[in-house]
Amino acid sequence: MSTIHHRRRRGLVLIGALAAATLTLGACGNSSDGDSSSNVSKSNTDNDKSGKKVVIGFSAPAADHGWMGAITKAAVAQAKQYDDVTLKVAEGTNDVNLQISQVETFINDKVDAIVLLPFDGAAMTAVARKAMDAGITVINVDREFDSPFAARTTVLGDNYGMGVSAGTFVCDDAKGASGKKVAEIAGIDSLPLTQERSKGFADALKKCGLKVDNRVAAEFTVESGEKAASNLLQAAPKIDYLWNHDDDQGVGVLAAIKNADRDEFVMIGGAGSANVMRDIKSDNTVLKATVIYPSTQAADGIKLARLLVQGKSMSDLSEIEVPRQLKLAAPVVTKDNVDTYIKSAFES
Amino acid sequence: MSASLQNDPSLTTPAPARGDRSGNLGIARNLGLVIALIVLCIVGVITAGDRFASTDNMLTILRLAAVIGVVSIGMTFVITGGGIDLSVGAIVALASIWATTTGTQAMADDFGWIAMVFSAVLVGTACGVINGVLIAYGKVVPFIATLAMLASARGLAEIIADRKTQIIRNQGFTDFFGAEPLGIPVIVIIFALVTLAGWFLLNRTTFGRRTFAVGGNPEAARLAGIKVQRHTVYLYALLGSTCGIAAVMLMSRTTTGSSTHGTLYELDAIAAVVIGGTLLSGGRGTVVGTLFGVLIFTTLTNVFTLNNLSTSAQAVAKGVIIVIAVLLQQRIANRKT
Numbered sequence: 175m176s177t178i179h180h181r182r183r184r185g186l187v188l189i190g191a192l193a194a195a196t197l198t199l200g201a202c203g204n205s206s207d208g209d210s211s212s213n214v215s216k217s218n219t220d221n222d223k224s225g226k227k228v229v230i231g232f233s234a235p236a237a238d239h240g241w242m243g244a245i246t247k248a249a250v251a252q253a254k255q256y257d258d259v260t261l262k263v264a265e266g267t268n269d270v271n272l273q274i275s276q277v278e279t280f281i282n283d284k285v286d287a288i289v290l291l292p293f294d295g296a297a298m299t300a301v302a303r304k305a306m307d308a309g310i311t312v313i314n315v316d317r318e319f320d321s322p323f324a325a326r327t328t329v330l331g332d333n334y335g336m337g338v339s340a341g342t343f344v345c346d347d348a349k350g351a352s353g354k355k356v357a358e359i360a361g362i363d364s365l366p367l368t369q370e371r372s373k374g375f376a377d378a379l380k381k382c383g384l385k386v387d388n389r390v391a392a393e394f395t396v397e398s399g400e401k402a403a404s405n406l407l408q409a410a411p412k413i414d415y416l417w418n419h420d421d422d423q424g425v426g427v428l429a430a431i432k433n434a435d436r437d438e439f440v441m442i443g444g445a446g447s448a449n450v451m452r453d454i455k456s457d458n459t460v461l462k463a464t465v466i467y468p469s470t471q472a473a474d475g476i477k478l479a480r481l482l483v484q485g486k487s488m489s490d491l492s493e494i495e496v497p498r499q500l501k502l503a504a505p506v507v508t509k510d511n512v513d514t515y516i517k518s519a520f521e522s
Numbered sequence: 523m524s525a526s527l528q529n530d531p532s533l534t535t536p537a538p539a540r541g542d543r544s545g546n547l548g549i550a551r552n553l554g555l556v557i558a559l560i561v562l563c564i565v566g567v568i569t570a571g572d573r574f575a576s577t578d579n580m581l582t583i584l585r586l587a588a589v590i591g592v593v594s595i596g597m598t599f600v601i602t603g604g605g606i607d608l609s610v611g612a613i614v615a616l617a618s619i620w621a622t623t624t625g626t627q628a629m630a631d632d633f634g635w636i637a638m639v640f641s642a643v644l645v646g647t648a649c650g651v652i653n654g655v656l657i658a659y660g661k662v663v664p665f666i667a668t669l670a671m672l673a674s675a676r677g678l679a680e681i682i683a684d685r686k687t688q689i690i691r692n693q694g695f696t697d698f699f700g701a702e703p704l705g706i707p708v709i710v711i712i713f714a715l716v717t718l719a720g721w722f723l724l725n726r727t728t729f730g731r732r733t734f735a736v737g738g739n740p741e742a743a744r745l746a747g748i749k750v751q752r753h754t755v756y757l758y759a760l761l762g763s764t765c766g767i768a769a770v771m772l773m774s775r776t777t778t779g780s781s782t783h784g785t786l787y788e789l790d791a792i793a794a795v796v797i798g799g800t801l802l803s804g805g806r807g808t809v810v811g812t813l814f815g816v817l818i819f820t821t822l823t824n825v826f827t828l829n830n831l832s833t834s835a836q837a838v839a840k841g842v843i844i845v846i847a848v849l850l851q852q853r854i855a856n857r858k859t
Contacts, residue, residue: 272823
C-alpha cells in the first residue's frame with residue numbers, strides 16, 4: 175500500500191513541478207488581512223509567486239468558540255492571498271457523518287488537496303484515506319488521524335508542550351515552595367489533545383514537587399467554562415494556581431471567578447486569545463500568563479497544500495519534500511513579551 | 523403520549539377521522555414531497571450542474587441519508603403510535619460505544635464481526651425496552667422518559683469509553699460494511715431494506731394496524747382488545763433496534779465508536795418524520811413520507827455544500843421547511859375534519 179502511495183505522490187510532485195515550470199508567472203496576491211499577514215512567509219524565494227492552479231477543499235468543525243472561528247477565518251484569508259488557489263469551504267459541523275460526506279463531495283469534485291480539521295480524528299481517518307487513495311493530497315490539521323496513510327502532511331499544535339509550558343511557568347513562579355494548591359480546567363476530555371495537555375501539565379509540575387489538586391473539564395465554550403469553574407471554585411476554597419486550557423471557555427471561567435469574588439490565585443490561560451492578552455498587558459486581573467496554541471494552523475495547512483500540489487519545497491529547509499509533520503511551538507505569553515504575540519492573537 | 527391520552531378524554535373524542543391513511547390526501551401529500559425533492563434537485567442541477575447530477579454525488583447523498591434514515595423509519599412507528607423519542611441520538615452513541623469496547627472487539631475476533639453488530643442492536647433494543655416500559659407501565663410522559671434516557675445513555679457511553687474514541691480493529695467489519703456490491707454501498711442497501719421492511723410492517727400487518735389504532739385512540743384500541751401497553755413497549759423497542767442498526771452504519775462510516783456520535787439525531791429524525799406527513803399527535807403515519815423527508819433534508823445539505831454555503835444558512839432553510847410542512851399538515855388536517 176505504502177509504495178503505491180509513494181509512487182502516486184512522487185508522480186504528483188513531478189506533474190506539479192512541470193506545470194509550475196511551464197506556466198508563466200503572474201502577479202502575486204497582495205491583499206493583506208490582519209490575522210494571517212503576520213504569518214505569510216516573506217523568505218527570499220519565489221514560493222509565493224503564482225503557479226499551477228490549485229483547488230483546495232477545506233472542512234472544519236463548527237465555529238462554536240473563538241479559536242475555531244479564527245481557524246476558518248485565517249484559512250480563508252490565507253487562500254485569498256494566492257491568485258492560484260481556489261478554496262472550497264464546507265462549513266463547520268460537529269456531526270462526523272456530515273463531515274464525512276463533505277469530504278466525499280470533495281473527492282467527487284476531484285479537488286487537488288483537502289485541508290481537514292476533523293471533529294474527531296479517528297472517525298475521519300477512513301474517508302481521509304479514501305481521498306488519499308483517489309490521489310488527493312490530504313493535510314491533517316490539529317486533531318490527528320489514527321493512520322499515517324490518511325494524510326500527506328500533518329500540522330499540529332504542541333498540546334503536550336502547552337501543558338509543559340504552563341506547568342513550568344507555575345514551577346518558576348512558585349520558586350520551589352511546596353504545598354501550593356494547583357487547579358486545572360481542561361477542555362473536552364474525549365479529545366486526545368486534552369489528555370496530552372493534562373499529561374504535560376502534570377509531568378512539568380511533578381518536577382518541582384507539585385501536583386494537580388483539583389481538575390474539572392469544560393467543553394471550550396463560554397457557557398461550559400462558567401459551569402466548570404463555578405463548580406471548581408466551590409470545591410476548592412483556596413487555590414494558588416489555576417491553569418485553564420482554553421481562553422474561549424476562559425471568558426466563562428473569568429465570569430465565574432468574578433461571581434465567586436476570588437482573587438487569591440494566579441491564572442494561566444491557554445490558546446492565546448486577544449482579550450486574554452489585553453488582560454495580561456493591563457495586569458489588573460488574576461490572569462498573568464497564557465500559553466499559545468496557534469489559530470493559524472489551518473492557514474499553514476493551506477500554504478502546505480499549495481506547495482505540495484505545485485511540487486515546491488519549504489524554502490528555508492534543505493529538504494526537497496515538504497515534511498510529513500509540523501509541530502508548532504507553545505510559548506508562554508507574560509506581561510514582558512505580550513507585545514510580540516498580541517498581533518497574531520484571535521478574538522474570542 | 524399514549525399514557526397521557528388515556529387520561530385525557532378531550533383528546534380521544536375526534537379520533538374516527540384519524541387512522542384513515544390510504545385516502546387521496548396521503549397520495550397528495552406524498553406528491554407534494556416528490557415535488558419538493560424535484561425542486562431541490564433542479565436547484566442542485568442549476569447551481570452545481572454535473573457535480574450534482576453525477577452518480578458519485580447521488581451515492582454521497584444516500585450514504586449521508588442512510589444513518590439518519592434508519593433512525594427516522596423507527597421514529598415513524600413511535601410517533602404514529604402517539605409517542606415521541608428524544609433519546610435516539612444518545613442510544614446511537616451508547617450502542618456504538620458498547621459494540622466497540624475492547625471486550626466486544628475481542629469477542630468479534632473469536633466469533634466474527636457479527637458479534638459487534640449483535641451487541642449494537644441488542645443495546646439499542648434494550649434502551650428502547652426501558653423507554654417503553656417506563657412510558658407504558660410507569661406512566662411517565664414519553665417526553666420526560668426519553669429525555670432521561672437521552673441524558674443517561676450518553677453519560678453511560680462517556681463512562682464506558684472514558685470519553686475516548688474507540689477505534690475498530692476488526693478488518694472484517696470494515697470490509698463488509700465498506701463494500702459496494704454492484705456499485706451500491708452496503709449501508710445504502712441496509713437503508714433500503716429497513717425502509718421496505720418498515721413499509722411492510724406498518725401497512726401490511728396486524729402490528730401496523732394496531733400501531734395506527736393505539737396512536738389514534740388508545741382507549742378505543744384497548745376496548746377493541748389491543749394490549750396497548752405491551753404494544754407501546756414493542757414500538758419503542760423497534761425504534762431502539764433501528765438505533766442499533768444506525769450505530770453499526772455510523773461505526774462502519776467512521777471506523778470508530780464514540781460518545782459524541784449521533785449528536786442531535788433526535789431533532790433530525792423528528793423533523794424528517796414530521797415533514798413526511800406523520801402526525802405528531804399520532805394515529806397517522808407514512809414510511810414513504812419519512813423516506814422523502816430524510817432525502818429532502820440530506821439533498822438540501824448536499825446542495826448547500828456543493829455551493830460553498832454555510833451550515834448556518836442551511837439550518838435556517840431547514841427551519842423554514844419544517845414550519846411550511848407543519849402549516850401545510852394543519853391545513854390538510856383541518857380540511858379533513
